[in-house]
Amino acid sequence: MEQEQLYKLMQSIFPEKRILTDLADRYSYSFDASFGEYLPDIVVQPSNKEEISKVIKLANEYKIPVYPRGSATSLSGGSLAVKGGIVLDMSQYKKKLIIDRENLLAIVSPSVITADIHKQAENVGLFYPSDPSSSHVSTIGGNLLENSSGPKGLKYGTTKEYVIGLEVVTPTGEIIRTGGKTVKNVTGYDLTRLIVGSEGTLGVVTEAILRLIPKPQARKTLLASFNRLIDSGHAITNILSAGILPSAMELMDNACIRAVENYEPSGLPIDAEAIVIIEIDGHMAAIEEEIKKCEEICRLHHAIEIKVATNEKERDSIWKARKMVSPAITQMGPTKISEDATVPRSQIPKMMEKLYEIREKYELNLVVFGHAGDGNLHPNIITDQRNKEEMKRVEDAVSEIFEAAVELGGTLSGEHGIGTLKAPYMEMELGKDGLLMMKKIKEAWDPNDILNPGKIFPQPGQSKVVLS
Amino acid sequence: MEQEQLYKLMQSIFPEKRILTDLADRYSYSFDASFGEYLPDIVVQPSNKEEISKVIKLANEYKIPVYPRGSATSLSGGSLAVKGGIVLDMSQYKKKLIIDRENLLAIVSPSVITADIHKQAENVGLFYPSDPSSSHVSTIGGNLLENSSGPKGLKYGTTKEYVIGLEVVTPTGEIIRTGGKTVKNVTGYDLTRLIVGSEGTLGVVTEAILRLIPKPQARKTLLASFNRLIDSGHAITNILSAGILPSAMELMDNACIRAVENYEPSGLPIDAEAIVIIEIDGHMAAIEEEIKKCEEICRLHHAIEIKVATNEKERDSIWKARKMVSPAITQMGPTKISEDATVPRSQIPKMMEKLYEIREKYELNLVVFGHAGDGNLHPNIITDQRNKEEMKRVEDAVSEIFEAAVELGGTLSGEHGIGTLKAPYMEMELGKDGLLMMKKIKEAWDPNDILNPGKIFPQPGQSKVVLS
Incomplete structure (x- = not known):
């Protein structure tokens, strides 16, 4: 037109x-x-x-x-x-952010910044656990449609677990409500969870009802360095099987540690193969005991250094190492390709091995960090979009990363979404029939393919290209 | 044929x-x-x-x-x-029940009894929170397809929150896999949560991957009696806004208390308008403090009697009162109609009022108990199917119960499902367009209407009949 x-x-x-x-x-x-x-x-x-x-x-x-x-x-x-x-x-879009204390709910419009929901909830002693790294700029509408969750998925579940109702404009323009204000609701199909994570292909969210929980009383943070990556993996698994459910368990590999130290030196052990940051939250007495137990387990698995934060300032300095990762690696090259292949937790060591093999094979600058507790790794390739020859190797490497994740019982995407970039790999994970069942929903709801077309589903003739 | x-x-x-x-x-x-x-x-x-x-x-x-x-x-x-x-x-169907300790998962086939999953998980220090009252006889396949959850929805969420992967035979006979072994998975639409709660109309589950959590270290149980129902409502709300998230908060009304005392006397205060059972679980130190706080709040809201269990035997005797409800009311008449209208927690007092109005209006034997923490009430009408005149009144009463729940911002069904009985009321809650979006999925997936036809969706010419 x-x-x-x-x-x-x-x-x-x-x-x-x-x-x-x-x-x-x-x-x-x-x-x-x-x-x-x-x-x-x-x-x-x-x-x-x-x-x-x-x-x-x-x-x-x-x-x-x-x-x-x-x-x-x-x-x-x-x-x-x-x-x-x-x-x-x-x-x-008009901004609406109502905290319903009695029912432990937040009623929000899509244009509200996610961090503002955190703030308003915490002001009255409540808590919205989902926290993608972008939460200070991204809006809740986008967070819901991508189901991006951040580091707390292990203990608190993903964004989806906190959405119990939606107002949605459908792909044919009707305004509907799904779910409601009750945690329990089995009236018909769960359209709420179908739309959350649908990447804007099944509807435009115009309001959401979020479930809140009481804000944890206190938290404790620990940083442990390991000479061997495999030891960090054992420590992580053993903490969980000891009955402790940390609110975050973040992993940084050696390339990551070096990048951060290079960017802003803060005394991280640059020879360590892995750093793990563990945060426990909950009742004061419980977390004191649990963090001690975590320390013991890390030591048992040959941690070379363990720091436990004794106050908020020390906590901030531990988290700073993790938060420096993105700026540090951005500085390493003009183009950063951030993946989010996710594997069952027990497969993290194997996945890391595979990632390093891929790094060697394609001679790429690849660093790995991520949410180890829920198996959600973020392999990042630092490259230069203008270097066509290198970009070809990047594409092949990314393709192999996806294959490795699926082979280890994992998934293409833990929280970034499929979008345009991963669409060609959908059938590899879902199979022809699995993908077809998704397509049937899209076609039934959006017969003219109006809403966010070209996403999620592989396009006719689309090859396995990572970069358009 | x-x-x-x-x-x-x-x-x-x-x-x-x-x-x-x-x-x-x-x-x-x-x-x-x-x-x-x-x-x-x-x-x-x-x-x-x-x-x-x-x-x-x-x-x-x-x-x-x-x-x-x-x-x-x-x-x-x-x-x-x-x-x-x-x-x-x-x-x-072949029985399969594998506990994957490293990944905190249970891999189960649909024919496994839900209570067996509880047992096997707890044997290795893990926990599957969903616990419908029928869990000793019902199978996990049925639990998943109905998304029935039991008393722990408030703290732990519903059954759906613990299902991360499925193997399903589709309505056209294809075998597909949805989700997988990772908590985070945004690869395409969430078919897992679409099928869970679909009441067998969208697929036959042949395997499920359930997420487990560490078993809570300890638990504490309290029973509080209130002269006035409204006081129990305030106590419940105030406990939650004090930052305490009980694992269960069960309510029994006066008719319920009398029924139980009549069936098997155990010293319940038969003049109390309400009994509330509160259970806290978690770390030992935390629950000691929290149960004390619950006691204080109940007292503040005029509880006439408070019992805190000091050992497992006393806990069992508190729960016995709740568990006697079903057998006690079954004895009151040959026909029991068990509803599960669910309202936002803050609306429980209003819903109770409405239920009593309906009881008076139709002169019926109606008792109310339920999961007060998540607003999931179970109004039960005791009647006799052979008494046609009374059954007509029952039908009208049930119809008004549904209307009241929806009017108060609630839902027709918190966990029993729509099935045949509530199908005529779907449009009242979902609106024409909301129901149509569900129907579009059913028609796209099951063009011949093969799988569990006659359920969820109102049938042509079907009136608001509760009993077929």
Whole structure:
């Protein structure tokens, strides 16, 4: 459709200032935190659900793709307008954040920053555990649709476990409610959990009901360094089988440690094969005992150094090592490819071995960190997009990383989503029939393929390319 | 189809001893724990997934309904063969129960009794929290497909929160795997949670991967009696806002207390409007402190009597009061109608008020107990199916109970499922469009309406009848 015609259609719904057509404006909506640039034909900024419903109904009538977009921090291309059309920029959507203390709930609109939910809940002694690294900039709408969860999945489960109700505009423009305000609800199919993690292909979330829990009374943090990676793996497993469920168990490999020390020296042991950060939360008396037990187990498995934070300042300095990883590796090269292959916890040592083999084979700069407690590793390749020859090796390496994860009983993606980047690998994990059952839902709900088309499902003729 | 022809078809799949056609045999498969009797045309007993796949493929070819059946403890008609056809009796399915300690998982086949999973997990210090009252007889396959959860939903979430992977035979007979062995998995749509709670209409589960957690170190139990129901409501809310998350919070109303005392006297205060049983689990030091706090809060809200169990024997005697409810009320009349309308926790006092109004209006014997912590009430009407006049009043009362729950922001069913009994009320809760989105999935997956037809979705011409 001509842009002028599209503009006129949108004018029937939006005031002019909430329709963007200039190239400069559209350009700033052409990328996210992954790869590729795709220029949308037009950008609109809805402020309420009725406007979204109208856009989607018109889009169905005229067969125009619609791409919902939050803060665009997606690492898998979730918000890219790969087929042009309309970008639905949710930034101007009315903000709503109500904490219902009596029912331990938060009622939120999609444009609310996730960190604000944390803050408001904690102000009244409550707790929303999901915490993707991007939570200070990303919005809850995007977090829900990608089901990105962060480090606390082991103890608290993923984002999905905290969403009990949604208001959604469907791919044909109807406004529906799913679930509700009760944790228990078996009235029909669980559309809530179907839509959470659907990467914007099955509906646009316009409101969510989140379950909160009482805020843990206290927390304790420990950092342990190991000469051998395998020892850290044993320590992790043994802590869990001792009946301790840490709120976080983060792993950094040697390349990661060196990168951080290189970026900002803080005395990390640069010869250690692995650093593990363990955090316990809960009742004061319980965590004192449990952190001691963790220390013992790490020592038993040959930890070369153990630091237990005795106050919040020391805790911050431990977490700083982990938080420096991203800036440190970003500095190592212009292009960073961040994967999130996830394996059953017991397979972490084997997966690490495999990752190092791949690093050797393709001579790449690969560092590994991640959420060891739930098997969610983040192998990162630092490269340069302009180096075509190296990029070819990167593609092959990423392909082998996916294969290794699936072979070890794991999954392509623990929390970044499939988007455009991993779509060609879907059948490898799900099988032809498994993928087909997903496609049947998409086709039944979105017969005109209006909502976020080009994502999740492999496109005809699409090869196993990592970078578009 | 003629039974003889059906028999021949099944003979191509099963040995003779696993095909049942005698009227006496079929009769014993004609009911479940709800109402209505529906005679299947034939019963087959698969022992592996390939047999199930073959049955379903043939059923699609010849358009024969297939009704999967576990222990048939459904309270909503989930396993009734309402359109005749084939009952898929899962009792002879090979039993598999593997505890994977390293990954905190249980791998189970659908025919395993849920209580056996509890036992095996606890033997190695692990814990599977879901615990429907029927867990000593019901199988995990049925528990998953109904998403029935029991008293621990408040602290631990529902059954769904513990299922991370499935092997399923689809309504067209394909064998697929969903999810896997990792808590984090965002590879495509969450078919696992779509199938859990789908009441056997979207697939037959042939294997499940359950997430386990470390077994809580200790537990403490308290029973508090209140002269006024409203006080018990305040106590419950205040315990939660004090940052305590009990593993169970069970409520019994006066009619319930009287029924139990009448059945087996144990010194319960028969004038109390409510009894609340609170159980805390976790670290020893934490629970000592928390149970004291619960006691204080109950006292503050005018509890007339508080008992704290000091040992397991005293705990058992507290729980005995709760466990006597079902046998006690069963003795009160030949027919028991057990509902599970669920409301946001803060609405429990209003819902109770409404229930008592309904009891007066229709002059019925109605007792209420339930999982107060998660708003999941179990109003039970004791009646006599043969008394047609009273049954009419029961139907009207049940209809009003559903309306009240939905009006208060709650749901038709917290854990018993929709089955045949609540199907006519689906649109009231979900709206036309919400129900349509569910129907679209069913139609896309099961174009011939083979799997458990007649359930969940209102049937053409079906009125709001509670009893068939």
